[in-house]
Every structure is written in C-alpha cells, then in structure tokens.
Amino acid sequence: MTLHPLRPTLACFSVVAALAVHTADASSPAAWQQQEDKALRLCAQASGLGQTEQVGMPMQFDDQSGQTALLIRGRAPQAHMQGAALTMLCLVDRRSNRASVVEWTGSASPTDAAAPAPIVVPLSKAPAALVVAQEAGEPASIGTYSVRLYRDLSVGDYADGLIRSRNGELRQAKLEDVDGDGQPELAVTLVTTGSGNYVTRDVYKVRDGQRLEWMPALSKSP
Known part of the structure; x- marks a missing residue:
C-alpha cells in the first residue's frame, strides 16, 4: 500500500x-x-x-x-x-x-526550537555560577535537565554537574535559603504542560564551591 x-x-x-x-x-x-x-x-x-x-x-x-x-x-x-x-x-x-x-x-x-533558554545563576563567590538547562532534542513535556557548577563560567572552568529526570518544563532557578540555615540553596521549579500545571521543586546544595548535591528532603514533587 x-x-x-x-x-x-x-x-x-x-x-x-x-x-x-x-x-x-x-x-x-x-x-x-x-x-x-x-x-x-x-x-x-x-x-x-x-x-x-x-x-x-x-x-x-x-x-x-x-x-x-x-x-x-x-x-x-x-x-x-x-x-x-x-x-x-x-x-x-x-x-x-x-x-x-x-x-x-x-x-x-x-x-528544540521551543525549549526554554538555559538559566544562569551567579554565586556570591564570583565568578562562580550555576547553569540550569533543559536538555536539547527531548520532548518539551518530559525528559531530563542538567545543573552544572562552574568555578568560572567565562572560561568554562567546570567543577561538577548533575542530570535529573523531569516531568514538565523548566520555569525557574534561583538561590533561596530553603532550610533556614543562613546559606542559600539552588531551587529549580518545573511545571507540567497542558492542564493541571503540577509543580516540581528540586533543591540543591553547593558544597565548598566544588560539588553539587540534590536534597530530596527539601525537594517537592506533585
């Protein structure tokens, strides 16, 4: 046929x-x-x-x-x-x-054309920075995203990184003292597409400016 x-x-x-x-x-x-x-x-x-x-x-x-x-x-x-x-x-x-x-x-x-732009989050100890990005080539509604820690982003001095699964799209990434210890964590917000708009919030700690750690106890899933 x-x-x-x-x-x-x-x-x-x-x-x-x-x-x-x-x-x-x-x-x-x-x-x-x-x-x-x-x-x-x-x-x-x-x-x-x-x-x-x-x-x-x-x-x-x-x-x-x-x-x-x-x-x-x-x-x-x-x-x-x-x-x-x-x-x-x-x-x-x-x-x-x-x-x-x-x-x-x-x-x-x-x-790919509709994927949100990477979010750059400068750290207090400049020129260190975090880059949060939805991975290219994946469906908008589900896939993975990455969190990368750079000692100096301008020269590509990479320190550590994590890739996590996602259900939804990357909407926000910002520093926030989530656990109240006086030190800000990275809070990443993802929202499902279509009706419902369920929110996932992943929280990460930066250890000694060299290592990233996902904090499941501080994170939230739908």
Missing part, C-alpha cells in the same frame, strides 16, 4: 465559551493560565489529532491583538498515516474562541 504524505491543511474550530475573562483580570497569572488551557483545548479539537500534547510554551499576544500561538503534537487520525506523529502550528483568537491549525514545517525539530 502506498502511503501518501499529509498535505498542510487548515482547519477551524469554534467553541462558545461558558465564561469570559474580564478585561481587568486579563494580565493576572490565573487569567493567563486559563487562556493557555483553553487555547490548548481549542487547538486539540481543531487539529483532529489523537493523543495531543502541547510543545513548548504558548506565545500570548496582547489584548489588542487577542491572539495566542502554540505548537501541538499528536497522532494522525487518517488510516493511511498509520498513527504517524505530526506537529501543528495553531493560532487562537481569544475573542471569538476560534482555532486555526496548519501542519508545522518551520523546523525539523520543533521541540
């Missing part, structure tokens, strides 16, 4: 929203999260794909534009595609609740 490649298609799906977000609350974190969750639902329905998931972070345009853009990935429903994985670019009009999708052809690896 000859398999025919899926041609880029454009589809629209309209859903009447039961509740509208008030303009005064449009910039609040809760309101933005509600808009992201609704955008994912509209895009999943408009695409017709199975096992749909969000790729990377959505791009929220301002209220004047009223648009949200995001990448979604799922399984093709057509029999001749045999469940092939496809990535779609979706544009949502938040005012009309209409989603338009087209097959994504802008990058051979959309997950």
Whole structure:
C-alpha cells in the first residue's frame, strides 16, 4: 500500500465559551493560565489529532491583538498515516474562541526550537555560577535537565554537574535559603504542560564551591 504524505491543511474550530475573562483580570497569572488551557483545548479539537500534547510554551499576544500561538503534537487520525506523529502550528483568537491549525514545517525539530533558554545563576563567590538547562532534542513535556557548577563560567572552568529526570518544563532557578540555615540553596521549579500545571521543586546544595548535591528532603514533587 502506498502511503501518501499529509498535505498542510487548515482547519477551524469554534467553541462558545461558558465564561469570559474580564478585561481587568486579563494580565493576572490565573487569567493567563486559563487562556493557555483553553487555547490548548481549542487547538486539540481543531487539529483532529489523537493523543495531543502541547510543545513548548504558548506565545500570548496582547489584548489588542487577542491572539495566542502554540505548537501541538499528536497522532494522525487518517488510516493511511498509520498513527504517524505530526506537529501543528495553531493560532487562537481569544475573542471569538476560534482555532486555526496548519501542519508545522518551520523546523525539523520543533521541540528544540521551543525549549526554554538555559538559566544562569551567579554565586556570591564570583565568578562562580550555576547553569540550569533543559536538555536539547527531548520532548518539551518530559525528559531530563542538567545543573552544572562552574568555578568560572567565562572560561568554562567546570567543577561538577548533575542530570535529573523531569516531568514538565523548566520555569525557574534561583538561590533561596530553603532550610533556614543562613546559606542559600539552588531551587529549580518545573511545571507540567497542558492542564493541571503540577509543580516540581528540586533543591540543591553547593558544597565548598566544588560539588553539587540534590536534597530530596527539601525537594517537592506533585
């Protein structure tokens, strides 16, 4: 049987929203999260794909534009595609609740394109620094991330590093005195994609400026 490649298609799906977000609350974190969750639902329905998931972070345009853009990935429903994985670019009009999708052809690896940038956390004993990064080439929603300790990042003087599994995307990394001992630890926050937005918080200690240690007792999983 000859398999025919899926041609880029454009589809629209309209859903009447039961509740509208008030303009005064449009910039609040809760309101933005509600808009992201609704955008994912509209895009999943408009695409017709199975096992749909969000790729990377959505791009929220301002209220004047009223648009949200995001990448979604799922399984093709057509029999001749045999469940092939496809990535779609979706544009949502938040005012009309209409989603338009087209097959994504802008990058051979959309997950890499959407991966968050590494986070550099300077330490008090300059020029030492920590670099926290989501690993390249992995799905946005699950995989691994790394924490690297440098005695001097500017010259690549590497001291120690750890790679840990992740369920979600890297959102934040900062120094914080988590255990109250007067010495800051590195707190890394990861948030699951799509609805739910479950938070994982991993905490690390820097030992003598030379070694990293993950602290399970100070960390938190969903």
